[in-house]
Amino acid sequence: MDWINAIVQGILLGGLYALFAAGLSLMFGVMRFVNIAHGDFIVMAAYGALLAVTFTGVHPLLSMIVVVPGLALMGYFGQRILLNRTLGDDILPPLLVTFGFSIIIQNVLLEVFSADSQKLQAGALETASIQIAEGLNIGLMPLLIFLSALGVIGGLQAFFYRTSLGRVLRATSDDQDTVRLMGADNAKIFGYATAIASAVVGIAGVYLAMRTNFDPSVGPARLLFAFEAVIIGGLGNLWGTLAGGIILGVAQTIGAQIDPGLQILAGHIAFLIVLVVKPQGLFPKMKG
Amino acid sequence: MxxxxxxxxxxxxxxxxxxxxxxxxxxxxxxxxxxxxxxxxxxxxxxxxxxxxxxxxxxxxxxxxxxxxxxxxxxxxxxxxxxxxxxxxxxxxxxxxxxxxxxxxxxxxxxxxxxxxxxxxxxxxxxxxxxxxxxxxxxxxxxxxxxxxxxxxxxxxxxxxxxxxGLEDVISVFTEMWGKVDTNKSVGGLFPNDGDGNAWGDPELGFPKPLAAQGFELTDPGRYQNLSDDFSAQISAFKNASSEIVTGVMIPPDFTTFWTQAKQQGYAPKVASMGKALLFPVTVEALGDAGQNLSSEVWWTxxxxxxxxxxxxxxxxxxxxxxxxxxxxxxxxxxxxxxxxxxxxxxxxxxxxxxxxxxxxxxxxxxxxxxxxxxxxxxxxxxxxxxKTPLVGGQWRLGGDFKYDMVVTANGDAPDVPLGGDMEAIS
CATH class of the missing domain: 3.40.50.2300 (Response regulator)
Structure with a gap:
């Protein structure tokens, strides 16, 4: 039963990783844009949720009403005003700029909110669980996160394949120059893509804030797993990112069941195996 | 010019x-x-x-x-x-x-x-x-x-x-606190793979020897990495050993992850004495009401x-x-x-x-x-x-001017420091 429990908890954990990774996967997929500050954006969203909850006293889940559109707006204008200028043939400038962002965000958060670790109180939801069998409990909170990941990725998928903007975004990810010839405005399209990715970051941030303590410096640690989930799943494939997250989560919990020292390592090993066996990821939508 | x-x-x-x-x-x-x-x-x-x-x-x-x-x-x-x-x-x-x-x-x-x-x-x-x-x-x-x-x-x-x-003081303070609560003397240990965790879990100089000498049975699943997102393996190990006491030296986010997951998975130890994670009142506040009676080493009050x-x-x-x-x-x-x-x-x-x-x-x-x-x-x-400066042990209790108050519950090594209350089991 311990092993079944480990796998179930690993799948649920995978939902969290997929949620952290979805925004990154989207920006990676559409713009070939590697956002080093992704983890810090999530932490920033978490602080946004903290502010919303502190000022209005609503349940943390409701803070998404403010945080998600807020992040989307910031993402849009950030992309239009700053990040678009870094895009080009050279992949280095976006890396450097977002690396700088990472440092700036951490230090601004430190100045404003201090180094105290924070957490949002979700009340009974935090510890509630459903017992499936003796020794197998599914926590409501992890389940909710997993279902949200499913919802977010399903929604993004529908958006990409059912709407005309989605079609333009996909076309852009395939061939930027040709899309521009067809009369689409790349700068705007990138703005929309970042806005959507940032909205997902907002959701991830709220869950991060409810799940455990966060402080201004925890962002980079979140980035690594997100990256691995994207690579395992294959570039540009959102369901692949979910699969990548789950593989990572299950590898970690099974590793931990063997020996807790193997927990993080097992995830990295799973990632390495995928890289060796299928360098493009399991379900690539595009050539790397 | x-x-x-x-x-x-x-x-x-x-x-x-x-x-x-x-x-x-x-x-x-x-x-x-x-x-x-x-x-x-x-x-x-x-x-x-x-x-x-x-x-x-x-x-x-x-x-x-x-x-x-x-x-x-x-x-x-x-x-x-x-x-x-x-x-x-x-x-x-x-x-x-x-x-x-x-x-x-x-x-x-x-x-x-x-x-x-x-x-x-x-x-x-x-x-x-x-x-x-x-x-x-x-x-x-x-x-x-x-x-x-x-x-x-x-x-x-x-x-x-x-x-x-020093480490010997933490061990002495923790075991003193555990002795004040009626338990089965089975202890679950959460030691990360960092300087503190390796020192505390060290078989020669850390917790294992003195605990065994005092009749406590330690379940140590092994060193984990800091900022882990899942503690199911440890929780099942502690459940299997029916550990009524949990100890270790975790960083605050990991303790929160562990503690909420333990509650989700129906693991409820009577005593939780954690080094490092519970030093600052803000981290205990972050647990909501679930921070009541968590215990920690106390250097100064x-x-x-x-x-x-x-x-x-x-x-x-x-x-x-x-x-x-x-x-x-x-x-x-x-x-x-x-x-x-x-x-x-x-x-x-x-x-x-x-x-x-x-x-x-x-x-x-x-x-x-x-x-x-x-x-x-x-x-x-x-x-x-x-x-060496004196070390005592204490529990976080709801109430006082702020959400939680640190109450000294073990002063065997420093009797000059007044007790603030009796050691209580986590309900």
Whole structure:
């Protein structure tokens, strides 16, 4: 039963990783844009949720009403005003700029909110669980996160394949120059893509804030797993990112069941195996 | 010819550096009083980064010291001004070593003080030892300070001194607390793969031996990595061993993840004594009401029956002053940050000549005084250069002026510290 429990908890954990990774996967997929500050954006969203909850006293889940559109707006204008200028043939400038962002965000958060670790109180939801069998409990909170990941990725998928903007975004990810010839405005399209990715970051941030303590410096640690989930799943494939997250989560919990020292390592090993066996990821939508 | 007034890059950087230097230097004495020269004290502290919580009270402490040293200190008939130069380690050991070297070589400090975890104290102490500058450190258990730096109990160090408690004290305090609650004596251990976790879980020097000697059965699933997102494996191991006690030395986010997951998965130990994670009230508050009766080691509280040798304030005065000045609840590092300057001032006063490194060092070695964190005496420590301060244990209880209050529930090793209540099982 311990092993079944480990796998179930690993799948649920995978939902969290997929949620952290979805925004990154989207920006990676559409713009070939590697956002080093992704983890810090999530932490920033978490602080946004903290502010919303502190000022209005609503349940943390409701803070998404403010945080998600807020992040989307910031993402849009950030992309239009700053990040678009870094895009080009050279992949280095976006890396450097977002690396700088990472440092700036951490230090601004430190100045404003201090180094105290924070957490949002979700009340009974935090510890509630459903017992499936003796020794197998599914926590409501992890389940909710997993279902949200499913919802977010399903929604993004529908958006990409059912709407005309989605079609333009996909076309852009395939061939930027040709899309521009067809009369689409790349700068705007990138703005929309970042806005959507940032909205997902907002959701991830709220869950991060409810799940455990966060402080201004925890962002980079979140980035690594997100990256691995994207690579395992294959570039540009959102369901692949979910699969990548789950593989990572299950590898970690099974590793931990063997020996807790193997927990993080097992995830990295799973990632390495995928890289060796299928360098493009399991379900690539595009050539790397 | 018209002189250009545009701002050049170089000029801007220079003025910026000058500005930064002004900000980070606190001259505590009006120059008029400092007839006989200035004493420079270097202070390295993690003001930013993950360890910044430890340094939060620094500004308040420095203000108090400022007032106390406003007229300078008298040493052997001469009056010296005191200047404290504060440098930020950014919670990074390499940076800590760099700024220590700057303080020694550029600022030419007469004495170094450093606080907050081995990541800060060790590199700074090492720099001082190499350069022959006396150094006082605190807020790191003495073993990681002494042995990690290659200390030899037969020789000790020449210029570096340290006061705090040690691993043996935590073990003694934790087992005392566990003995006060009716349990099956089965203990689950959560030791991460970091300096603290490896020391606490070490089969020879850590928890396993003394626990076995006292009849506790320890289940240690193994070292995990910090910032893990899942503790199911540990929870099932503790459930299988029906551990009614949980202990370890976790970082706050990991403890929160563990504790909520334990509740989700129906694991409810009677006692949870956790080092490091439960030091600061904000982290306990983050658990909501689930923080009730969690226990932790307690280095210092406002109820400690000690007072400052500089200002005469009691422990309570120092803590209340902090709350008054900042509106925040007291934290344990406050007392030690204050005591650091007490020990420094005491050694300088007895040195005869504060500008002579060796005379300050000799005075430091002979330190035998009472501070706001208890007696400090570098003659009778467990190893040379170390003085142990008393350690007690306590539980976080809902209520009081803030959400949680720290209540001392075990004082077997330091009976002078009054008990605040009885040890209670987690309900």
């Amino acid at each position: 018209k002189r250009s007034t545009t701002i050049t890059r170089r000029g801007l950087i220079q003025s910026g550096v000058a500005g930064a230097a002004v900000v980070s230097t606190l001259s505590f004495t009006r120059m008029a009083h400092a007839q006989d020269g200035m004493i420079k004290i270097g202070f390295v502290s993690p003001k930013t980064g993950p360890l910044a919580g430890f340094a939060e009270s620094d500004d308040y402490i420095l203000e108090g010291i400022n007032a106390a040293f406003a007229d300078g200190i008298e040493i052997d008939g001469s009056t010296y001004g005191v200047e404290v130069i504060v440098k930020d380690s950014q919670s990074n050991p390499n940076r800590a070593a760099d700024v220590a070297a700057e303080l020694i070589l550029d600022d030419e400090v007469n004495l170094m003080v450093v606080s907050s975890t081995p990541e800060t104290t060790n590199p700074v102490s090492d720099q001082c030892e190499i350069n022959g500058v006396p150094c006082i450190s605190t807020v790191a258990p003495w073993q990681p300070w002494f042995f990690t730096r290659g200390g030899n109990p037969a020789e000790g160090f020449e210029y570096t001194y340290h006061f705090f408690w 406002p109820t400690h029956p000690f007072s400052s040798s500089i200002s005469g304030q009691s422990a309570k005065d120092v803590a209340d002053g902090y709350t008054e000045a900042t509106g925040r609840q007291w934290t344990q590092p406050i007392g030690f940050a204050h005591a650091l300057f007490e020990v420094a001032a005491d050694a300088l006063k007895r040195s005869g000549d504060p500008t002579d490194y060796d005379r300050v060092r000799d005075a430091l070695a002979e330190t035998d005084m009472n501070t706001v964190v208890g007696p400090v005496n570098f003659q009778n420590g467990p190893v040379p250069n170390v003085s």
